[in-house]
Amino acid sequence: MAMTVRLCSSLSPKADANNSGGHQLCRLMAACGIVPAQLTRPSHRHHVLNRVAQVQKNGMMTLDVGGHDKKSVKNVSTVxxxxxxxxxxxxxxxxxxGISRYFDDEIKCILDNTYSSWLQRDEEIMQDVETCAMAFRILRMNGYNVSSRYLSDTGSLLELYKASKVSISEDEFILNCIGSWSGYLLKEQLSSGALKRTPLFKEVEHALSCPFYTTLDRLNHRRAIEHFNVSCHQMLKTAYLPCHEDILALAVRDFNTSQYIYQQELQQLESWVKESRLDKLQFARQKLAYFYLSAAGTIFxxxxxxxxxxxxxxxxLTTIVDDFFDVGGSKEELENLVILVEMWDEHHKIEYYSEQVEIVFSAIYTSVNQLGAKASVVQGRDVTNHLIETWLNLLRSMMTEVEWRISKYVPTAEEYLENAFMTFALGPVVLPALYxxxxxxxxxxxxxxxxRELFRLMxxxxxxxxxxxxxxxxxxEGKVNSVSLLVLQSGGSMSIEEARSEIQKPIDxxxxxxxxxxLRQEGAVPRPCKELFWKMCKVCYFFYYRSDGFSSPEEKVREVNAVINEPLQLKGSSSSDVPVW
Structure with a gap:
């Protein structure tokens, strides 16, 4: 199909964030053969259907790009x-x-049909290695109950390697075997130079070095957008996807609009840090950029x-409190902070032990009350007490570690982990966000x-x-952790490296x-909330997979800039046709 596309470049990210037009979504749907049955405004419906008819008649398509708010499309029937x-x-x-959310209904229909074919062992899936591996990966990651045993006869190395990482049980031996041999063969191809000049080289290199659970979604989106013209040959093996320019244009606009919003939010948070005097605490690591990266990179x-x-x-706040309990505060200051939080609205009845305690408590008290008030409106019930309880659980667990350190008590591995999963301090970060x-x-x-189990596992x-x-x-610092405990309790028979290798098993x-x-559909906790636990798990891998990237002031700066600050760098011959707002 010959296709001429006229792109409008008059929209700035700021203006586009609130644009409710549907032209761009309609254009993408029309170009891909997806015909809207009803749009919010008759003029939009008439415009798109005329364009589709024009494409069918003479193969030429001229369209405008407007907003892409999903709300502008209703009751979509698709081809x-x-x-x-x-x-x-x-x-x-x-x-x-990063734009799948605009096509939730269409994607669900596709996946439902694919799942039905999977259950029937449709030859179109089972006899094509790439289709089978891709179907398994995408269906499983979207919550469909698919068995890995159907992969035993397939051999698409890259897709199979990626599929092997979507493991949900140590009993999935097929995935373990597939991951081992496909990874080995892919590494062999890389080292031999066989892939050096092929478009797949970077993709294979990235897949081997960064399993999907070790990186942030928005970093993947940026990489996919910037290398889109290199990798699109995989998608365009068929003539059914003529709209790659439209996909790229929508993805670029979405990414750039999001970046503008991220920059505004980060500035707002930087002002809050100063207003709360948190930047005056000399003992504290200032990790706002890293924590905001973890938010924007996954909740995009x-x-x-x-x-x-x-x-x-x-x-x-949790990073500052962690540093306060580790190095910044005396035992008296820490006990004073715990009592203040326990008393909460009656905290004025006791004095602050120090200015440091006042700064830390005031920041917790003000933010929890503000967050609680807003969350209570959203939820239709008072949830502030739950937020206070979350902080108290953290502080009391941290105080237990302080008492162990002062008394030189060495806990058992079980005692340590029962307390330490709480002191990792993800409770006040993830649990309030669920609301x-x-x-x-x-x-x-x-x-x-x-x-509780979702929280414990994460x-x-x-x-x-x-x-x-x-x-x-x-x-x-006089603290024990799971690695040093294994070494101590082995009586010296286990080395540090052996202990690190041993704890990899419970990590996996x-x-x-x-x-x-x-991924399972049943349960009391709604799927969007469950996904937030998984997002934080990926954040933990992102910072700690190969090193202590969180404590390093420089290691993740490039990623901060990639998600929040730096404009996209498009590659390929068609990139000049894509508007960058």
Missing amino acids: YPKHIYSQLSMVDVLENM PPEQSDVRVFWALNGV FVGPTLSESVVRDPEY STCGRLLNDAQTYEREYS ACRRDLLRMV
Whole structure:
């Protein structure tokens, strides 16, 4: 199909953030053969249907790009590409580009049909290695119950390697075997130079070095957008996807609009740090940029501003409190802080032990009350007490570690981990954010065993990842962690490296168990809330997979800039046709 596209460049990110037009979405749908049955305004429906008819008649298409607010499309009936591989390729591209949320209904229809074909062992899936591997990966990551045994006869190395990482049980031996041999063969191809001049070289290199659970979604989106013209040959093996320029244009606009919003939110948080005098605490690591990166990198849709802001704000507070208990505060100061939080609204009845205590408590008290008031409106019930309880649980667990350190008590590995998953301090970051992701959470849900188990798995995985990278520093501070405890309790028969290798087993188990809980459809906790636990698990891997990237002031600066500050650098011949707002 010959296709001429006229792109409008008059929209700035700021203006586009509130634009409710549907032209760009309509253009993408029309170009891909997706015909809207009803749009919000008749003029839009008439415009798009005329364009589709024009394409069908003479193969030429001239369209305007307007806003892309999903709300402008209703009751969409669709005409999908015929082949399953084509449909899954479209879904994969939209997810990789960070714009799948604009096509939720279309994607669900595609995946439902694909799942039905999977259950029937349709030859179109089972006899094509790439289609089978891609179907397994995408269906599983979207919550469909698919068995890995169907992969035993397939051999698409890259897709199979990526599929092997979507493991939810240590009993999935097929995935383990596939991951081992496909990874080995891919490494052999890289080292031999066979892939050096092929478009797949970078993709294979990235897949081998960064399993999907070790990086942030928005970094993947940026990489996919910037290398889109290099990798699109995989998607365009079929003639059913003629709209790659439109996909790129929408992804670029979405990314740039989001960046503008991220920059505004980060400036707002920087002002809050100064107003709260947190920058005056000399003992504290200033990690606002890193925590905001973790928020924007995983909770990327512009409309989820409250989730990002409160996630980053509480991340800053928990980091400061962690440093206060580790190095900044005396035992008297720490006990004073715990009592102040216990008394909460009656804290004025006792004095602050020091200015440091006053700054830390005041920041916690003010932010929790503000967050609680806002969350209570969203939820239709008072949730402030739950937020206070979350902070108290953290502080009391931290105080237990302080008492162990002062008394030189060495806990058992079980004692340590039962307390340490709490002191990893993810509770005040993730749990309040759940109130803002959409679903209503009743008191019974936040008390449900599933809710606690999601929290335990996420926090334990993060704690063990952290322990594997920070044991030397913590040992010098008089603290034990899971690595040093294994060495001590072995009587010297286990080395540090052996201990680090040993804790990799529970790390992998926690990650798989957490992903299995997140992906299963039943349960008391709504899926959008469960996904937030998984997002934080990925954040933990991102910072601690190979080193203590969180404590380093420089290691993740490039990623901060890539998500928040630096404009996209488009590559390929068609990039000059894509507007960059």
